[in-house]
Amino acid sequence: MLAGEPVRASSPQGRFTDGARLLDDLVLTDIDAHGKHLFYRFADDVLLHVHLGLFGRFMTHRSAAPEPRGAIRLRMVGHDGTVDLRGPTACEIIDADQESRLLGRLGPDPLRADADPEQAWSRISRSRREIGALLMDQSVIAGVGNVYRAEALHVMGIHPAREARSLGREEFDALWDTVGRMLTDGERAGRIITVTAEDAGMPRSRIPRGERTYVYRQAQCRSCGGPVTSWELAGRRAWACTGCQR
DNA sequence: AAGAATGTTATGTA
DNA sequence: CTACATAACATTCT
Numbered sequence: 001m002l003a004g005e006p007v008r009a010s011s012p013q014g015r016f017t018d019g020a021r022l023l024d025d026l027v028l029t030d031i032d033a034h035g036k037h038l039f040y041r042f043a044d045d046v047l048l049h050v051h052l053g054l055f056g057r058f059m060t061h062r063s064a065a066p067e068p069r070g071a072i073r074l075r076m077v078g079h080d081g082t083v084d085l086r087g088p089t090a091c092e093i094i095d096a097d098q099e100s101r102l103l104g105r106l107g108p109d110p111l112r113a114d115a116d117p118e119q120a121w122s123r124i125s126r127s128r129r130e131i132g133a134l135l136m137d138q139s140v141i142a143g144v145g146n147v148y149r150a151e152a153l154h155v156m157g158i159h160p161a162r163e164a165r166s167l168g169r170e171e172f173d174a175l176w177d178t179v180g181r182m183l184t185d186g187e188r189a190g191r192i193i194t195v196t197a198e199d200a201g202m203p204r205s206r207i208p209r210g211e212r213t214y215v216y217r218q219a220q221c222r223s224c225g226g227p228v229t230s231w232e233l234a235g236r237r238a239w240a241c242t243g244c245q246r
Numbered sequence: 247a248a249g250a251a252t253g254t255t256a257t258g259t260a
Numbered sequence: 261c262t263a264c265a266t267a268a269c270a271t272t273c274t
Contacts, residue, residue, distance in 0.1 A: 036252095036253075051253080051254070052253080054251065054253045054254085055251085055253085056253090089253065089254055089255085090254085136253095138253095138254080145252050145253070146251090146252060146253085147252050148252085192252065216252090235253095236253085237250095237251090
């Protein structure tokens, strides 16, 4: 899907999550993202909000698209392909008001040029909650999920259970950079690989699934080989190396 | 074949 | 008001 392209967007089975059925012959003018929230902007101020949640997945058909099977929540047909969406948390047409409410509760997104790290710092530097909980809080920083929480804190040598306000300004700055680098890298690669080619001992493109992270879902730290512990933090499983992270 | 998983939101409790 | 827990919801894979 390209900006400027006429697009026929519809919900062949199921529905948009707000009940909209069919949007015909729209012109897609822009696609952008704030954290994990995606915005498909069409001409005439039609705005489609998509959030993939845990299970949402896009599938692209470059040649003839098959008949929709099962619950396709959204199908967008352009002239060079068709995009289907399954399993999103959100797939809804929203107005400017809903959009600003949504953006209002999101913290800065390190991937965006307009991101203001000071907003994240003012929350983190004041909070007695665990840094691992704050990193996952989309109102503090937008875009970090469970994998990047584990991996960014590992690279920083920071234990997820550390009190957020115990981080120094320099630590926060380095954490912000680390998260930004990891997100940029993931966006470019289209998948999450946080280990370096050196640490993996092979080209990054060949690292097997399951060996792409230092501590996330690992038993041993891929950096030092020491034991990795895991426990529940802010509703999700957290991982940390007992040696590298304090 | 139950259970876990790259997540958010609404609601309840302290 | 804040922090934290829980449930609901989406789908695929082991």
